[in-house]
Amino acid sequence: MSRIVYVNGEYLPEEEARVSVFDRGFLFADGVYEVTSVLGGKLIDFDGHMKRLRRSLGELDMPAPEALDDLLEIHRELVARNGIEEGLIYLQVTRGAPADRDFAFPGADVKPTLVLFTQSKRGLADNPQAATGIKVISIEDIRWGRRDIKTVQLLPSSLGKMMAKKAGADDAWMVEDGQVTEGTSNNAYIVKGGKIITRQLGNEILHGITRAAVLRFAREAQMVVEERAFTIAEAHEADEAFITSASTFVLPVVSIDGQAVGTGKPGPVAARLREIYLDESRKAGV
Structure with a gap:
């Protein structure tokens, strides 16, 4: 059965879905996006993703699509039509x-483009890397200065993923002015002496929805959280390291630039946070 996608008010088989060659997302990467996880057929952290979507649109002075208030219904309809039990829903505005290519923004008569599609990922919550951990390398952060806006300008992140792959690693942590910003598609953390350390919010990193939930759960569990920048050298001396994102939840990092973190195996803090996050998120899914 063909996957059903949503394009500007219509549910269509994916092979029939079309957007214009003049769409500014295609020509200028002039678009924003969100990815919402689905567990047990329910949407995880949906309200947080929609709040961030509105913020991204506002920061770029981009008009919201008319269907913005109907996004919960659209997400649920796509889950139902595609039989998604575990997976992801990608949304792009x-x-x-x-009518033509122009650097200047179009007038109010040009309506935003809204696209959503699903990705079925059975076993999303049972990712084997949660037990083995992942390896990362460090690379220079060459992205633009407003990383807090979730835009579709993802080429530097894609290049970083490929650099990691060529180095025999799973991902890359980006470094600016000697300090870690974040992973190519995730937020970065270290653990030292029981303290969870992750970069503070600012224009330098994406304000992760999973990040916010994990830190809230950590504090509720009486864990100590310190929001500040850290270096790769600090990470090498850490007891643990991990990442968070909507598609990986909490995933331990066991090696950075070929050097083992802690024991070189997933640690107890990351394991406990993953357990709490999955448990609480399943309860709160919509």
Whole structure:
């Protein structure tokens, strides 16, 4: 059965879905996106993702699609039509498709483009890397200065993923002015002496929805959290390291630039946070 996607008010088989060649997401990466996880057929952290979507649109002075208030219904409809039990829903809003290519923003008569599609990922919550951990390398952060806006400008992150792959690693942590910003598609953390350390919010990193939930759960569990920047050298001396994202939840990091973190095996803090996050998120899913 063909996957059903949503394009500007229509549910269509994926092979029939179309957007204009003049769409500004295609020509200028002039768009924002969100990825929401699905566990047990329910949406995880949905309200947080929608709040961030509105913020991204506002920061770029991008008009919201008319269907913005209907996004919960659209997400649920896509889950139902595609039979998604575990997986992801990708949502993208662009500034639309004017009649021609122009650096200047189009007028109010050009409507935003809204696209959503699903990705079925059975076993999403049972990722074997949660038991083995992942390896990362460090690379220079070459992205633009407003990483807090979740735009579709992902080429530097894609290049970073490929650099990691070529180095025999799973991902890359990006470094700016000697300090870790974040992973290519996730937030980065270290654990030292029982203290969870992760970079503070700012324009330098994405304000992760999973990050916010994990830190809230950590504090509720009486864990100590310190929000500040850290270096790769600090990470090498850490007891543990891990990442968070909507598609990986909490995933331990066991090696950075070929050097083992702690014992070189997943640690108890990351394991406990993953357990708490999955348990609480399943309860709160919509």
